[in-house]
Amino acid sequence: MSEEFSHGYALLIGVGESAYPRLSLPVTVKDTQAIYAALIDPELCAYAKDHIRVLNNEEATRDKILDGLKWLQESANTDKEATIFVYYSGHGWLNKDDNRYYLLQHDIKVREMPASALSAEVFTEALRQIPAERLLVVIDSCHAAGMATSKDP
Template identity: 30%
Template sequence: MQFKQGRALVIGIANYEEVRRLPEAVLNDARDTADTLRSSSYCGYPEANVTVLTDGQATLEGIRKALADLAADATADDTVAIFFSGHGTRVGLGRAATSALVPYDCKRGDLAGTSLGEVELSAAISAIKASRVVVSIDACHAAGAATLKSDLEGDHDDGLDEGFDEKSLQQLASGTGRVVFASSRATETSLVRKRERNSVFTTALLAGLKGAAVAADDGTIRVFDLFNYVSEAVRQAAPGRQHPIFKASNLEENFPVALVLGGTKTIAPKANCRERQLEQIMSDLFPAGPTDQQIWLRAGGEVANLALGGTGRAQWFSALRLLSQGGGGGSVTRESLIDAALEEFPAHRELGALR
């Protein structure tokens, strides 16, 4: 079987011309992601639909051309996956600062002119006609450079202000069907451990794509389920040190991103099925999100702790993800949320069964 509507652009840069190099794991991340996407045993993307740029291929013009080719080739029925592993940087000062991806030929003396800034990258993503686009960025964030590169020698003073902040990630997710996965919060390091083949984030992403993420009944891996798996796997691998970020502005559905095990249907783990069922039920009962009928407040939570951008479904996804990590504020728990919902819908059997 093939996931015929799948298209991908995979970028990995470790050996920069002027900017300090990164571990070999960065290139492994790109190569392994591409291999998994086009594997008939896993994701099933047609080989011709997967473009890979590593090191010298991933110049600024090379990345621009690959994005333009995606915009020219992708149709409204396609799912497009864009993966970047390498340096991210901030350009400018204070509130005027913007984020950028650092291409192979970026110049230290002209970061703004030789990097791929958030405005240009957002425009390139918006130009892609596919109704489903997933952008995964595995780049070091603020104050985290030392851990990522601690095993490397050489000059570290290259002028980079490491980072790709959440405001910029939200801009990349603008538009219907656009989703961004980022490897860590803006205050964290995107970890690469010594002697490990892949980064912590990409290790989890690859495992999810290879069948560890919850599979839908139609034999596909869907975007919410993939991120749920990645987020939990990273949390367990790096407790308290790295938390992947999910951004979406106008997401209407839990859309498929790949085949699972080459199209083989699998039974999802019971716990994950229950969480997905709770997300669906809460989205149906409170379609405006956790603020609908003040359900989050009534369950003991604090609305200020939530990321409330996007559709109600996207808000519920983020809220329940936060709750599973011990967040949400106040005294809110999974049980208190279900109890608060049952006060409004006492005859809802499926919801009661989740209690």
């Protein structure tokens, strides 16, 4: 493969360092770096570098993740042949009080987990707004099965 894959777009999220140190997972940054390297490799995926957003450590905030998903939505609106890839590596949390699932981004407030974490509902709704025919989402976290819902309502 020698020509660039101009229809590929990716959002890679590696929470790594957390504002709450006990939740830090440095290996997640290595995951996103390895995936980024594969995506831009002209012999593998050949994505354009400007079609990939990487949010590692302090950049992996709730707002920046949602902004990244909005960017993917806009990219898919502009490019009808878009292939979208979203990768999240970090902690997941299942709230046993209400059985709801959350992604724990960098700026989590531990004493306000349900209010400050990125809920599966909000994340999934943002994904549903991406009009791509090819959308691949990989969640590398504990309790990731809590994210499983269909794109169609």
